[in-house]
Amino acid sequence: MARTAEHLIEQAQKDNMAYELVQSLTTEIGPRLAGTSAEARARNWAINKLELLGFENVHVESFEVPVWLRGRERARIVSPFPQPLRITALGGSTSTGEHGVEGEVVGFPSLDSLIEADPARVEGKIVFVDEVMARKRDGSGYGVAVQKRLRTAYVAQQLGAIAALIRSVGTSSHRFPHTGQMRPLSDSAGKRGVPMAALSAPDADQLSRVLSYGGPVVVHLLVTSEVRAPAQSGNVIAEIRGRDSPEEIVLAGAHLDSWDLGTGAVDDGAGVGIVIAASRLLLEHLPEAPRRTIRLVLFGSEEVGFVGARDYSERYSAELPQHIVAAESDFGAGDIWRFDTRFPAEQLPYATEIARILSPLDIVRGNNTAYGGPDLRYMRESGVPVITLLQDGTDYFDLHHTPDDTLDKIGPDDLHQNVAAWAAFLYLAAETEVYFRDAEAASVTGTP
Incomplete structure (x- = not known):
């Protein structure tokens, strides 16, 4: 097994399929906002590519x-120093009219x-x-910072505010505001929140400086976003069916939709390209299918x-016990530097052996508290073991959810x-007989 894995690693160095897929997706489809005709075209694109x-x-x-x-x-400071501000509305925001x-x-x-105000x-x-x-x-700074995007509009509404601004959830110093979802519409319990937008970092700095002068600062904000009736979305599924244990699933995921400001190259066109190209290598270079089914989602x-x-976890709830392990690529195009797991203690020796095989790629063994990826949340909570092939995200949030998320960054x-x-x-993961769930299911009879 180790030799075969090393052969796949060697072949990957010569393969440009991932980039070609990202180029095709971002050029032929472009931005792919959830529920829109563009996301529908992206599903058709994926079906055609996967079948071919x-x-x-x-x-x-x-x-x-x-x-x-x-x-x-649109936003502008009305007084004391009239000037425009660069903003973008946040997903789910109500309209100002x-x-x-x-x-x-x-300011806070x-x-x-703000909560304590x-x-x-x-x-x-x-x-x-601010x-x-x-x-x-x-990327651990995101988990803290994103809370202001998720919650500010609703806290502000409870306190009687008429609108809200936040410093963009991102690390860029460019004058590109970062969009992103507020609390999901399905989770807002009927509370829509006040209209809210994100300021680019330089504009947040500017507004903060104006506030520091001490007098009243008046801003005019225009956001005419709207929520329309539900429309069709969907998950695209494809498989390499296992030869011996096809009911056992090794899941590789990425997400097909994107925000509308850029073309969704790093978020998450890169992930789409990576998981399809990696799976395609197995199709091309293995003499037979692996023991278990590899499922792309x-x-x-x-x-x-x-x-x-959520839809996937509910649809496959009865089959999740047969999901051996799951992983998602949704953190851009940076090199992977760490291999994290979420396995029972009995299975950690196998994780160490996988890490050894990955080490020539400058990947180190990480922790055993893997996140797996955002779309694996419900599977992880239901007990599906997950791993993270953690990329270098130092610059990821310079591009994330901005107009700068375009192909030239890859x-x-x-x-x-x-x-x-x-x-x-x-x-x-698909060839081994090792189970990653618990001591009862575990078997460590083989090594890579």
């Missing part, structure tokens, strides 16, 4: 999702400080949460609240190492 590449059981599993559309967006809203700005250094300080005003996201190689409507992830050779690691892992 020789995968089995290629199909779409449909579901509906509310459709949020951006509309017009065609004439916008105007009000005095009250964090979401927590006296309503008398906030009522009738525009709140501004919390800075930390740049981290593993290109999730729909990830960006608006993991709708496809080089033709950038994805080779990712494809190599994914191909080796998928083969080792």
Whole structure:
């Protein structure tokens, strides 16, 4: 097994399929907002590619999702120093109406400080949460920073504000605001929140400086976003059917939708290209299918609240015990540097052996608290073992959810190492007899 995995790694260094797929997706489809005709075209694109590449059981599993559309967006400081601000509306935001809203700005250094604010300080005003996201190689700064995007509109509404602004959830210093979903529409319990937008980092700095002068600062905000009736979305499924234990599933995921500002190259065109190209290597270079089934899932409507992830877990709830392990590529195109797992202690020796095979790719053994990926949330919570092939995300949040998320940020050779690691892992997980769930199911009779 080890030799075969090493052969797959070698072949991946010569293979440009991942980049070609990202180029095709971002050029022929472009941005793919959940529930729109563009996302539907992306599903058709995926079906055609997967069938041409020789995968089995290629199909779409449909579901509906509310459709949020951006509309017009504009902001300016009215006084004391009149000037425009660069903003973008956040997914799920309500509309200000065609004439916008105007009000005095009250600033807060964090979401927590807004939560603790006296309503008398906030009522009738525009709140501004100026919390800075930390740049981290593993992307861990995002989990803290994203809370202000998810919750500010609803906290502001409870306190009587008329609108909200946040510093973009991102690490870029460019004048590109970052979009992203507020609380998913299905989870808002009837509360729509106040209209909310994100400021680019330089504009957040500017507004903060103006506020530091001490006098009243008045801002005019226009956001004409709207929510339309639910429309069709869906997950695209494809398989390499296992030769001996086809009911046992090794799942490789990415998400097919994207935000509308860029073309979704790093988020998550790169992941789509990586998992398809890695699986295709197994089709081309193995003399026979692996023991277990490898299932590709290109999730729909990830960006608006993991709708496809929920649908998959509910649809396959009875079969999740046969999901041996799952992983998702959804962190851009940077080199993988760490291999994390979430296995029972009995299975960690096998994880160590996989890490040894991946080590020539400059991948180190990580921890045993793997996240797996955003679309694996419900599977992970139900007990499906997950792994993370963690990429270098130092610069990922410079591009994430911005107009700068375009193909030129990925080089033709950038994805080779990712494809190599994914191909080796998928083969080792699908060919082994090892189970990764618990002591009763475990078997460590073989080594790679």
